[in-house]
Structures are given as structure tokens and as C-alpha cells.
Amino acid sequence: MSTEEKKNSQISLDSETLSPSTEKEVSEIVREIYSKKLPIEITGTGTKKVFGYNLQTAKKLSLSQLSGIIDYQKEELYIKVKAGTPIEDIEKILEENNQELAFEPIDFGYMINGQTNKGTIGGYVACNFAGSRRFKVGSVRDHILGFKGVNGKGDIIKSGGTVVKNVTGYDLSKLISGSFGTLVVLTEITLKVSPKKQSQITVIVYTDEIKKISNLFDKILSSSNEVSAATFIPEEPSHKNYEHTKNKIFKFNDLDQEGSFLAFRIEGDKRSIDERLKELKIELDLSNFKSSILDVHQSVPFWKKVNNLELFSGTKNNILRAVMPPAKCETFSKFLNKNHKYYIDWCGSLFWIEVLDKDDEKINKIKNFILENSGYLTILKKSENFDFQDTLFTIDSTRLMISKKIKDSFDPKKIFNPGRMYREL
Amino acid sequence: MTELALPQIDRTTVSKKSLIVSQLKKFTNEENVLSENEEIKPYETDGLAAYKQTPLAVVLPKNTKEVSEILKFCNEENIKVIPRGAGTGLSGGALPLQDAILLGLGKFNKILEIDFDNKCVVTQPGVTNLGITHAVQHKGYYYAPDPSSQLACSIGGNVAENSGGVHSLKYGTTTNNILGVEMVMMDGTITRIGGKTLDQEGYDLLGLVCGSEGLLGVITEVTVKILRKPQSVRAALIGFPTVEDGGNCVSDIISSGIVPAGMEMMDKALIDATDKFSKAGYPKDAEVLMIVELDGTKSEVDGLLNKVSEIAKQNNSNSMKLSNNEKERLAFWSGRKAAFPACGAMAPDYYCMDGSIPRGKLSLILKEISQLSKKYNLAVANAFHAGDGNLHPLIMFDGSDKEQLRKTEEFGAEILKACVKHGGALTGEHGVGIEKRELMCEAFNNDDIQQQLNIKKSLDEKNLLNPGKVYPILRKCAEEGRVHVHRGEEKFPDLPRF
Numbered sequence: 001m002s003t004e005e006k007k008n009s010q011i012s013l014d015s016e017t018l019s020p021s022t023e024k025e026v027s028e029i030v031r032e033i034y035s036k037k038l039p040i041e042i043t044g045t046g047t048k049k050v051f052g053y054n055l056q057t058a059k060k061l062s063l064s065q066l067s068g069i070i071d072y073q074k075e076e077l078y079i080k081v082k083a084g085t086p087i088e089d090i091e092k093i094l095e096e097n098n099q100e101l102a103f104e105p106i107d108f109g110y111m112i113n114g115q116t117n118k119g120t121i122g123g124y125v126a127c128n129f130a131g132s133r134r135f136k137v138g139s140v141r142d143h144i145l146g147f148k149g150v151n152g153k154g155d156i157i158k159s160g161g162t163v164v165k166n167v168t169g170y171d172l173s174k175l176i177s178g179s180f181g182t183l184v185v186l187t188e189i190t191l192k193v194s195p196k197k198q199s200q201i202t203v204i205v206y207t208d209e210i211k212k213i214s215n216l217f218d219k220i221l222s223s224s225n226e227v228s229a230a231t232f233i234p235e236e237p238s239h240k241n242y243e244h245t246k247n248k249i250f251k252f253n254d255l256d257q258e259g260s261f262l263a264f265r266i267e268g269d270k271r272s273i274d275e276r277l278k279e280l281k282i283e284l285d286l287s288n289f290k291s292s293i294l295d296v297h298q299s300v301p302f303w304k305k306v307n308n309l310e311l312f313s314g315t316k317n318n319i320l321r322a323v324m325p326p327a328k329c330e331t332f333s334k335f336l337n338k339n340h341k342y343y344i345d346w347c348g349s350l351f352w353i354e355v356l357d358k359d360d361e362k363i364n365k366i367k368n369f370i371l372e373n374s375g376y377l378t379i380l381k382k383s384e385n386f387d388f389q390d391t392l393f394t395i396d397s398t399r400l401m402i403s404k405k406i407k408d409s410f411d412p413k414k415i416f417n418p419g420r421m422y423r424e425l
Numbered sequence: 426m427t428e429l430a431l432p433q434i435d436r437t438t439v440s441k442k443s444l445i446v447s448q449l450k451k452f453t454n455e456e457n458v459l460s461e462n463e464e465i466k467p468y469e470t471d472g473l474a475a476y477k478q479t480p481l482a483v484v485l486p487k488n489t490k491e492v493s494e495i496l497k498f499c500n501e502e503n504i505k506v507i508p509r510g511a512g513t514g515l516s517g518g519a520l521p522l523q524d525a526i527l528l529g530l531g532k533f534n535k536i537l538e539i540d541f542d543n544k545c546v547v548t549q550p551g552v553t554n555l556g557i558t559h560a561v562q563h564k565g566y567y568y569a570p571d572p573s574s575q576l577a578c579s580i581g582g583n584v585a586e587n588s589g590g591v592h593s594l595k596y597g598t599t600t601n602n603i604l605g606v607e608m609v610m611m612d613g614t615i616t617r618i619g620g621k622t623l624d625q626e627g628y629d630l631l632g633l634v635c636g637s638e639g640l641l642g643v644i645t646e647v648t649v650k651i652l653r654k655p656q657s658v659r660a661a662l663i664g665f666p667t668v669e670d671g672g673n674c675v676s677d678i679i680s681s682g683i684v685p686a687g688m689e690m691m692d693k694a695l696i697d698a699t700d701k702f703s704k705a706g707y708p709k710d711a712e713v714l715m716i717v718e719l720d721g722t723k724s725e726v727d728g729l730l731n732k733v734s735e736i737a738k739q740n741n742s743n744s745m746k747l748s749n750n751e752k753e754r755l756a757f758w759s760g761r762k763a764a765f766p767a768c769g770a771m772a773p774d775y776y777c778m779d780g781s782i783p784r785g786k787l788s789l790i791l792k793e794i795s796q797l798s799k800k801y802n803l804a805v806a807n808a809f810h811a812g813d814g815n816l817h818p819l820i821m822f823d824g825s826d827k828e829q830l831r832k833t834e835e836f837g838a839e840i841l842k843a844c845v846k847h848g849g850a851l852t853g854e855h856g857v858g859i860e861k862r863e864l865m866c867e868a869f870n871n872d873d874i875q876q877q878l879n880i881k882k883s884l885d886e887k888n889l890l891n892p893g894k895v896y897p898i899l900r901k902c903a904e905e906g907r908v909h910v911h912r913g914e915e916k917f918p919d920l921p922r923f
Binding site (some may be wrong): 073074075076077098128130134135138139141142151155156157158159161162163164165166167168169170171172173174175177178179183194195196218221222223224225226268269271272275276279323324325326327346349350374375376377378393394395396398399400401402403405406408409410421422 | 540541542543544565586587589593594597598600601610614615616617618620621622623624625626627628629630631632633635636637641653654655656676679680681682683684721722723724725728781782783784785810813814815848849850851852853854855856857861865868869872873874875876877879880882883884895
């Protein structure tokens, strides 16, 4: 550092939480902590703090002051925001312009403490957990056009831009999505936005039979009728006491309370919804099932509840997030059914599972089953007595070795969220 | 042919050629190692044919184990390796080096598994893009990304370049349509990234590798997503009297909330060229021509097509045809698809550029290109993937005239700089390769580039895998375009090597 630079660097590391309000300040703080080799926990508004291993760092770097919309070009279908911008602020301005984030950000607040709290966009991108529309529109990472951030040495770096077609250099927007703040401190994110669909309906198909469920999911996935979400909500095991049950959460005029059900969503203008519904009824043989339809006024809140994990609202238990190849839906559902409270999203690919406290052995059994069937698992929320011997994210040794090298190229002194994802990173 | 700066030639490696060749023959069948001049000639260049280099040898391994052994050997012996798929890339990403082994994936040409249950295909990287669609179309499925070279380009090359195509507006590019890869790292390590699931745990290595232009690993297997064919597809062929009207129409369609499957534009020069070549029957009075394709359910498509024609009328369109059947739709496309060969028929050579700009800047950039065309006294025709702001200006020149080639390259560089200036990107889908390497500093500063080089170094410590591509060799970013050197004359003995 030159004398001039030293003079300008007046960053104080005195307080426990450092809250820079500009990108330059982030960079200066990181330069300081880099030179002192001081590990730091990066937070937004702290909504996703429970994900990953608990950090023991002495200091926190909060991005909550780094908030605001930098540039919104609705005709160009992008919005550029500071990383600490609350997701709700982004959704509000998009809503006013009849646009949306197609990846449907999940509100993890319900699961964490029973209250809505969507957190910041930086925190959300760092997790890369897409909502119900995933199988149709891609993940969070598919909607990041570019970013700016500070690497572990304090250098401000960028990748991508504001246009959808861009193959200039490595696509780091993908790499930083889902890296849980272990590679860069995000400062600026450019998101692709999409026009909102005019309307939607949800079709409820009542059945308890796993084979039929997986068959329906398969037919929906194979259909060209552009179903934009599909979930299966089973009855909870009767012998367990769960605070929130299917019947308590999913109360709608046109939804029968009895038994398990599959639900799928059709979006578009009215004519196109009608046409697709007609065809789907034939494709899915719906005449063989009991079914009902939620109109737009019921459909919108229904999917919010599915997307926002309201079934696990305020739970004290473990919450597992498993992703399986779609064809494994049937075997995995059979494995879970009647033993666990769970539900399926992403048209048969994503499983949300609640495992009771002090039941770590069950978690291991589930994990083994998932790995044997080519899926992956993230232990998202840990109960009080969770045994931290276990890994929270699955990975094989070769990819871990590659990941370590990549971590080293961004954050050589391992100061960003050390051990958050894997102990070695 | 001009020449460009390449990594310093490792004379020791060149002098050990026969030893290396005999060693390579231990890893694979003897006939898969080519070292005679006439055998390796076809590998001297790729789709950027202005540049040629003779590789030390060509090796065509037939399985992952062989790739791993070859890479491990090369890593230990400090031998550079240039991976190559079908060699159709337009940015010189597979240009050989005199001291490098060219690793061709041509023998990886089998589809390994068609998995309709998981809506995916597991394939070897040498299978062509269209080959995948051909394998699944009997059940009404297809693979969405459709680069114009899809008949010949390999899926492995598509992954390396993150290829797009005319339908990427709605369906995304390669990175949005693959689920997993098997990859061999430069040290021989074999790794599998992703699989048949959506997303993956841990770092998104798939996202990093896709579009890395063969610098991080050699792809030996790819799992791609397949989609059900849309029920109904219709297109509109719309002419506009001015470039502004056409550009405004593109913006209006997108901001109205319509997401067409594809939205292409051609300027007058290209309309004339293609009409002579393909007899597509394009309107003669149009300054720009637009093809808008919509897909979905029948009534949805009909409805959207009406909406598109209304928007076009509001933007002063002076001709409009709507396709009523598949034959008509394909006829609309026939001219656009003949754009490149049509330019080939107009001049001895053409140089295809590939920049991206915000959609709203389309008419602005067209004007700038037209001014540059006058400045350089070189004809240019423009084809755009207008919906996603990806432009392909085709500069026509005579490659046997060195001065013309030099001017052409300068012209091209100015177009790309203008794209970046207007908030776009240097390359939308063709990749940086050697072609736009020295322009990287237009888009990135030293810290940005250093971070990318650090990633490269972390996975290929000795910089042996496809060196000299993507990242500037000369680091003279403030200067014009690329710097030429004469073959063999090492004018830059102090070239930094990363």
C-alpha cells in the first residue's frame, strides 16, 4: 500500500459489526481484515444466518447499509441494485411495472421464526435457492446478468453486465450464486426481470397414491402446456404431533381438507389458461381423479404458502432440502411417506422434509438414500440438539478439492465466512 | 493472413516431438496419434479461418481414461494442450500452437443414454448439437439451444463456448440447458459436475465451466435437458422503412410483456444479399426486416401474433406476412439462415462479428456501423438476434489483400468497442478466443481480469490448457485492437504468460 493509500484508509475495525455504506468502504475494510488475516461473517439482514455452519468470527460485515436500486430499465428487462437491498423493495417496484423476479424468491422468515422476512437480494443470491417455478424458468443463478463485489484481498471485481447474451470471460455470476458468501462480498447485482403473467389458476388433484403422483408429475413435465409450478402436499404422519398441519395452512374455499393432493399452476391470459386446462385434463386423465380449481384469488396465496415453507412455520425441528432426479420421485416419496412430514415442489424434484429434534439417525438414513439415488441434500435448519459432526451440504472429494482451489483464488486467507459451507472452505 | 501474438514457443517441447508422439501412442491406439504434415493439416484452423497454426501433433483419444492419461502426461512434461470439438468456433478458440498437442474429441461421438423419464440425454461431447434433437424428436422432444452451425458443431464445443442461437431469447443458452458434465482437469483428475438433478450442491462449477472456452478442463461427457416441442409455432415477417422504426418495434414488443421464441433482424444490405442467394421473397422496400417467431398453444400463438402485428403497425411497418403453415414459416427463415453464405457469395471473404447491446440501442449502433463502413470503405451487412440485443455485423473484404484484412479487423474492433460503450458486451455467443482477446480490457479492468486469471491458475497451474486464448497476452489494453507480429520472430521475449 502506498503512503497516499495508507493516509486515505481510515477504516476502523473497532466495532463488532462493520457496516460500510459504499463499495469503496467494503473494499477498504476487506483490505484491512486481509492484512490482519481476520475472519469475518458477512451478513445482510441476518435472515439466512441459520443456514450452514455457525460461524465463530469475532467480527461481522453487514451489508444492510449498502441498499438501494441503482438502475431499473424495464424495457431492457433488468434491474441493478446494491447487494443489501431488501427483496421486498425490488419486488415492489417491479410489481408497479407489472414485472417480477421469475425465480420466485422464497421467504425463509416463516421457517426460521414464523414471521415473514425475505431478507436482502445479496443473501438470496448467495444461497441460490429458487422457488416453485424452478423447473420452468431456471434457478436464481440463471437470472443474474452480472455483479460487482470485493474479493478476499479487497479488490473490487465485476463479471457479466446488463445484457442477456454475454460470454465475455468466465461466467462468475453463476459461480458466486450459491457460494454462501465464501468467495466475494457482493456489492452490486444486476437481475433479469420478467413480465408478469396476466392471470393464473391452480388445479388440485386429490390422491394419496405415490405411483399416481409421480406419474402425474412426469406427465406435467412432458407436457408442452407450460405448467409453471407443481407440488404434492401429503397428509402428515398421524402418530406425530406437528404444530402446523396441511389442513391448518392450506385453507381455501375450493380446496378439500381430506387427504393428500397434488396441485399445479397454469399462468397466462384467460384464453390461453382455458385452452391449456382443457388439454391438460386429457393429458393427465383428470377424469379419473377427484379434482378442483383454485381461481386467481386463491391460487396466488396458495403458491405463496408453498413457496414460503409455511408448513414449517416457526418449527424447532430440522428442515432438510433435497433435490432428486425427477424419475426418483416415486421411490423417494415411498421412503418418506407416512414416516416424515414433507412435501414435494419443482414438479417432483425438490423435497422439503421436517425431521424431529434428536432424530439425527433418521437424517443420516435420508441422506444415504438420497446419495444412493443420485440426489443431493442440504440440512437447512438444525434443531437445538443437532449433532454437528454431520456435513450440512453433500459433496464428493474431487469437487471439494476443486472448490478449495477456487476458494483460494478468490479468498486466499479464508477470511470470508470460513467453514460456512464446508469446514475446508 | 495476418499474424497475432501467441504464447512464446517452447523450443524444448518442439525438439522432443518424436519422443512425445511415441509416448502419446502408448495412451491410445497408434492410428489415433497424427504427426505427419498432411494428416494434421485439417486441424490447423477452426471457424476463424484467417489464422492457421500447425500443431506439434494431433491426438484423438477414444475414452475418458485416455484423455486423463494424456493430460496428466502433458502436465508433467509441460506440454501445452489445445482441446477441439468440431472446430466450427468463430473466435479461434481451437487455434493450435506449434508447441502444443491438439486434443480432438471427434471419437467421442456417441449418445450414451436417452432418458425420457428424467427429460435428459447423456452424450459424449463430439455428438453434434442437432444430433441430440434427432435422437429424441420421434417422441416430440428437442434440445433447445440452436446455434446456426448446429448441423456440425459439437455439444462439447457448445459447452465450452456457452453457445446460443436464435431461440435463446426464450429458452436460454447452453448454460441454462445442461444438467451435468464429466470433465478432465489438466492434471488428469476426472470429475463429474451435476448429474440429472436441477442445480447442484456446493459451488456452481457447471456455470463456471460452461463458456470457459476450453481453459479449465476437457469435457468428456455432457448431460443436457430436453424439452417437449411446442404445440404451435408461427412467425411474422415484417418490413420497416427505417432502422429506427424496426429498433423501436423490438423494444415495444419486449416491453409489452411478449417473450417471442425468436426475434431476428436483417438490414437492407443483407436482405438484398440473401434474396439473390436464397430467393426467400423478402420485401424490396424495407430498410430492415424482422422475423418474429412465437410458440405455445394455438390460440395463445394466434393472439400474440396479432398483438405483434399491431405493435409493428404502430411502428410504421410497411410490409407484413404471417405464416399460416410450416412451409411458410420455414420460407421466412430460409433467407436469414442463408445470411452467411450469401455474404460469402458477395465478397471473397467476410468477417462475422458478435457483440451484444441493450435492445434500445439497436438503431443507434446500426448508424454507427454504417458510418464506420464509410470510414473504412468496406461493405457491411447486419444480422441481429434482435430480441436479446446480439448483433452479427458481417464485414466483407478480400483476404488476399493484407491491408484490407487489417482494416477489417480494426473495423470489427471499433464495432465491439461501441457495443461496450453502449452498455453491451464484446461477445454475445461466439466467445473471446484469440479474436477478441486484446479487447478484454474494454470490458474489464486489471482487477477483474486478474481474478479470472487466478481461477485459471488455481485449476491449471502451469497454464498449459488452451493458453493464449481469452485473456490478453499483450496487456496493452489502451491501444487499438490486436498487435500483429511476424511468424517465428519473437518480438516479445518478455511476454507475460498466464
